[in-house]
Amino acid sequence: MGVIAGHSADPFVADTSVPGTRVGIAIHGAGSWKPFWVAPTPTDFMMLLACFTQAYVVECLNRPDGDEAEDESRPPACHNRVAVLLRDRAPEVDAAAFLDHLCQ
Numbered sequence: 001m002g003v004i005a006g007h008s009a010d011p012f013v014a015d016t017s018v019p020g021t022r023v024g025i026a027i028h029g030a031g032s033w034k035p036f037w038v039a040p041t042p043t044d045f046m047m048l049l050a051c052f053t054q055a056y057v058v059e060c061l062n063r064p065d066g067d068e069a070e071d072e073s074r075p076p077a078c079h080n081r082v083a084v085l086l087r088d089r090a091p092e093v094d095a096a097a098f099l100d101h102l103c104q
Contacts, residue, residue: 002014004042047089055085059081
């Protein structure tokens with residue numbers, strides 16, 4: 001298992017011991033570094049990031065009142081758009097787990 005990325009001191013890890021090399025998030029301060037898995041492969045993880053970026057730009061930055069002031073709140077419309085995009089592009093990705101992590 002190796003760290004491939006991070007967000008707010010929480011590592012994203014790739015588990016090379018399983019077929020496909022699943023990707024998860026290990027949350028600091030949770031009592032253990034046991035990751036919860038959000039994508040079955042690195043390719044699906046990259047699609048998750050791409051869908052999140054697309055949804056954030058459309059739902060947050062392109063709104064008439066869009067600015068980065070609400071960066072931490074991630075409005076529900078953004079979450080809904082991520083879920084819709086992932087359902088079509090990477091159905092095995094756990095969008096809810098990823099978005100819950102970002103809202104912590």
